[in-house]
Amino acid sequence: MLKRIDYLLKRLISSSFLTVLYCFVFVFGLFYSSKCIAQTPRSKPNIIIILADDMGFADIGCFGSEIQTPNIDRLAKEGLKMTQFYNAGRCCPSRTALLTGLYPHQAGVGDMIKYKGSVAYQGYLNDNCATIAELLKDKAGYNTIVSGKWHVGLQPSALAFNRGFDKSFTMLNNGSSYFNSRPLYNDGSKITFMINNQEVTRSDTSKYLTQAITDFAIRSLEEIKDKKAPFFLYVAYNAPHWPIQALPQDIARYKGKYLEGWDKLRKQRYEKLLASGIIKKSWKLSDRDSRVPDWDSLSPEEKDKWDTRMAIYAAMIDRMDAGIGEIMNKLKQLGKDKNTIILFASDNGGSADEVKSLQTVIQKNEIPGSVNSIDSYEIPWANVSNTPFRLFKRNTHEGGISTPFIAWFPSVIKAGSTNTQPAHFIDIMPTCLELAGISYPQKFKGRKLTPLEGLSLAKIFNDKPWNGHDAIFWEHEGSRAIREGNWKLVAEIDKPWELYDLNADRSETNDLAAKYPEKIKKLEVEYLQWAKKVGVADWNKIKSL
Structure with missing residues (x-):
């Protein structure tokens, strides 16, 4: 020029x-x-949030896995990986934090969807929070769509069609068969699916649930009436939450690949994570969970059973990835791929649930992976999913709260970039608002809103310095933690505090509690101040309600 x-x-x-x-x-x-x-300002971007259910830190290819996830890997290759991103440790609290930008207790879902005796544990979204969809729709004119697991309350006021979504296909429960909506539990409770405000039933001839979630998302994108307005799409897959069920052709691609066992697989994933720079060399591979036997001690029949379980689990993630590929292809067909941001995460770490031992769960023991089998992959494989970390979903150790987080935004986010700063699901709401050019209101439709706890990640996406959080907090069913800088104070229910330097030891193998008692006191005071502010209650006193 x-x-x-x-x-x-x-x-x-x-x-x-x-x-x-x-x-x-x-x-x-x-x-x-x-x-x-x-x-000339860039037009408001389309926003897609994709959430996996019960998928561990190391379960996708670009985070160390052998499972084939080419579409998610593409998002990472062309976008940003955040390697110290956190969820709230379990499905309901995590979804609440994601949708509202608040700690789950502040929005009424400190635990699950049953009332536990206080407003922080009422079990459904309260009137003092707003969802991303509500604000984007009302303040910025977005088309809003949700497809998949909802699980933030059963009261009408907390359902998707009353929380800002124009189009919704939602499962209200924690899980479902992937082939129908028959009960999973012996208490007579049904599995509820809804399309907008109408309840629907999925029969044995229904398409595989992961595909149904994908198809509704794609069809809704095609049916948007105001083509010029941006859209917000929340795709909440149920995969790979138990019961582990998958399509036979998907299972066949993985059967036999896990016969080397969990010890070798954990080591392989650990080495891939090191090679990719996602974890540091100083972060040791945590010991195999004490409840997991040595693979070589198993009989051939036992090894085959465990191989099958993991093959089914892998197939579920594989099929979810294929669905994500279909959504990306639809974006391109619609000419929306250049101005769409996609965020991908998991709601908690791999699950140690052992449904075969639960008397409350209906037992079905026919062909593994089929509609007539209800099973889970249990502690041994969950220990692999959460490589290199300790513990599982429900726990506030790193294995329970760490998520692989990916952000993709063509021409904005630098391809192949990585960020290691601690961030949390509460940051997703303010990020979406900043991208849409709107502010979080003090009031919404006559309701006074609790001020946001999250911080926008937009600066990270634009490769600019981000100050981040002074501290991040967790509490779930008595498991509790605070992370301040590189220090983390954490304890399981009725257990003493443990202290870790996450810069040197994010896999939490070297407890420094005895060495730094003053640090424990300081962090505990901060945790208790937060707990009082958000309404944390003594779990031993409320769990029986």
């Missing part, structure tokens, strides 16, 4: 008056138009 202007100015000096005038107008036009282009 500058060379061209310089050339034209030289011509001006040697030209006639008329030529001078023409050239002046031309040069001014070039300058003005270039300035206008530079100042």
